Amino acid sequence: MPEPDRFRVAVHTWAAGGPDSAQAAVLARRLAGAGLTTVVLVEGVSDRGAVEALAVRRGRDLPAEGVCVLPIGGATSAGRFLRLLGPPGLGLAVRGMCDEAEEGWFRRGLEQVGLGVGLDRPAMEALGFPVCVADLEDELIRASGPAGVEDVLAAEGDLPRFRVFQNQPAQRGRSVERQLRRFLGTTSGRKARYAAALVHALDPDHVPRPLDLLLPARPHRTDRPPDAPGRRDTAAGPGRVAQMTGDPPLLAADDPLAVAVTGAIRDGDLARLRSLLDAHPGLAAARIADRVGGVRTLLHVVTDWPGRFPRGAATVAALVAAGADVDARFAGPHRETPLHWAASCDDVDVVDALLDAGADLEAPGSVIADGTPLANARAFAQWRAAYRLVVRGARTTLVDAATLGLHDRVERACTGDTPPTPDEIDWAFWGACHGGRQSCAGYLWARGARLNRVPPWEHRTALDAAVRRGATELVGWLRARGAVTAADLDPRPPDATG
Incomplete structure (x- = not known):
C-alpha cells in the first residue's frame, strides 16, 4: 500500500477511537515523520479526486512534496481531524476546503485548535481553507458551463443516459445546471469520477477559485546533508544534554x-x-x-x-x-x-x-x-x-446535571432560592437531549424550556442532539411536542457567510 494511503487509513482508524486507535496513532505519527508536511482536508472522495486531478494538470507530485489529501467523511468531523493533525496533534501544516453550508464546522474547528479567532471567509482563505459556493460540483459546473459538462459526459459515454434522465418527469422544467448536478450524484462513484474528469477538461484559466487556492505552494527544499552547519541536533542520547x-x-x-x-x-x-x-x-x-x-x-x-x-x-x-x-x-x-x-x-x-x-x-x-x-x-x-x-x-451546574441525568440536582437547582433564568432552562433542556436524558428533558420542558432554540456553540436543535445521541424514545417524545431540526429552521449554520 502506498504511504499516503497507509497514512489515510491510520488517521481514520485513530480518529474512530476504537480498540486499534492507539496503534493507529503510533503508525500515523511514524508515517508523518517520514517526510509528510501538509495535509489537505476535504469532505469526500470526489473532492479528493478533483484536488489530485488539478495537481496532475499542474505537474505536481503531491506525495513527493509531502502532501496528503485526506477525505474526512463530512464537515462535522473537521474539528476532530484538525485536532489530530494540526497544532494540538501531529503539528502538520493543514489546509482544507468545504461547502458553503458547512463553513461553520470548519471555522469552529480552526478556532478551537488556535488558528484564529472570529474568522471570516477571507481569513479562512488566508489560512488555506477556501469555501465552495454552494459546493465543489456547483463550482465545476459553473466553471465548465453546461455545454462543457455535456462534452465531458459524451467523452465518458454517459451523454445518452443524461438525455434519458432529462426526460424524466421530475427533471422537466429544471435548469440544465440543476439536471447536471442531480445526474452526477445519482449513481455510486459517478460524482467522484466526474469531479476528476471535469478538472482535467477545464480551461486552465477557469479553475474554480476554491480549488485554485487549496493546493499549497511548491516546497523549496534545501536537501542539506545531516551534518551540514546549522543543523540542530539536541536529540537525547547517552551522555548528551540538550540546551534547554x-x-x-x-x-x-x-x-x-x-x-x-x-x-x-x-x-x-x-x-x-x-x-x-x-x-x-x-x-x-x-x-x-x-x-x-x-x-x-x-x-x-x-x-x-x-x-x-x-x-x-x-x-x-x-x-x-x-x-x-x-x-x-x-x-x-x-x-x-x-x-x-x-x-x-x-x-x-x-x-x-x-x-x-x-x-x-x-x-x-x-x-x-x-x-x-x-x-x-x-x-x-x-x-x-x-x-x-x-x-x-x-x-455541577444546571446544564451539567441535566446533561448527565442527575435529576435530583436538576430539581434542587430549579427550586432553590435563586431560580434559573429562561436561558439557563433552555440550555439545560438542550443538554438533557444531548445526553439522552428524557426524564430531565421532560422536567425542564414543564418548567418552560423552548423546544427549538439553537445554541450559540452548535448549529443543532434539541431534536438534532437527541438524534445524534441515538435516544429513539426521546426523539419521538420531542417530535410529538413539535420539535424540529436546525435544517428545518435554517439550512446553514448561523455564522456562515455568503
Whole structure:
C-alpha cells in the first residue's frame, strides 16, 4: 500500500477511537515523520479526486512534496481531524476546503485548535481553507458551463443516459445546471469520477477559485546533508544534554528532544521517558511550542486527543514525580489544564492519576465557556470521565446535571432560592437531549424550556442532539411536542457567510 494511503487509513482508524486507535496513532505519527508536511482536508472522495486531478494538470507530485489529501467523511468531523493533525496533534501544516453550508464546522474547528479567532471567509482563505459556493460540483459546473459538462459526459459515454434522465418527469422544467448536478450524484462513484474528469477538461484559466487556492505552494527544499552547519541536533542520547533555556524550559515542537519525549509519552515507553528525564534535568517542567504559537506541557501531551495512550496513568506519575506542574495551563487560544484535556478524551485512568497528584477539580479555563474539566466532558459526550469527575467531587451546574441525568440536582437547582433564568432552562433542556436524558428533558420542558432554540456553540436543535445521541424514545417524545431540526429552521449554520 502506498504511504499516503497507509497514512489515510491510520488517521481514520485513530480518529474512530476504537480498540486499534492507539496503534493507529503510533503508525500515523511514524508515517508523518517520514517526510509528510501538509495535509489537505476535504469532505469526500470526489473532492479528493478533483484536488489530485488539478495537481496532475499542474505537474505536481503531491506525495513527493509531502502532501496528503485526506477525505474526512463530512464537515462535522473537521474539528476532530484538525485536532489530530494540526497544532494540538501531529503539528502538520493543514489546509482544507468545504461547502458553503458547512463553513461553520470548519471555522469552529480552526478556532478551537488556535488558528484564529472570529474568522471570516477571507481569513479562512488566508489560512488555506477556501469555501465552495454552494459546493465543489456547483463550482465545476459553473466553471465548465453546461455545454462543457455535456462534452465531458459524451467523452465518458454517459451523454445518452443524461438525455434519458432529462426526460424524466421530475427533471422537466429544471435548469440544465440543476439536471447536471442531480445526474452526477445519482449513481455510486459517478460524482467522484466526474469531479476528476471535469478538472482535467477545464480551461486552465477557469479553475474554480476554491480549488485554485487549496493546493499549497511548491516546497523549496534545501536537501542539506545531516551534518551540514546549522543543523540542530539536541536529540537525547547517552551522555548528551540538550540546551534547554528559560524557566520553565521551552522547546520547539520539531526540536529532536521534544520529538523524542513526545514519542516516548505517546508510545507508553516508560523506560525511555525516565531515561530522558534523567538525562535532561528540568525536562518534566518543559513546555513545547507549536507552529502557531500554542504552548503545552508534557502532561498536556499525555492527555492530548484521542487520549488513552498506553500506560497513561503511570506516565502522569513519572512526570509529576520529576517535577511537572499538574495544573500548568496551555498557553494560546485557551488556558486548559491537563485535567481539562483528559476529561475531553474520556481517559478515566488519567483523570484519576491527575486528581491523585493534586489536580484542581474546579480549574476554570475550558474552551466551553471558560468552564471546569466537567464542562469539557459533558459537552464532548465523554460520559465516563464526566461521571468520574462528579464522583470525585466536581460541582455541577444546571446544564451539567441535566446533561448527565442527575435529576435530583436538576430539581434542587430549579427550586432553590435563586431560580434559573429562561436561558439557563433552555440550555439545560438542550443538554438533557444531548445526553439522552428524557426524564430531565421532560422536567425542564414543564418548567418552560423552548423546544427549538439553537445554541450559540452548535448549529443543532434539541431534536438534532437527541438524534445524534441515538435516544429513539426521546426523539419521538420531542417530535410529538413539535420539535424540529436546525435544517428545518435554517439550512446553514448561523455564522456562515455568503
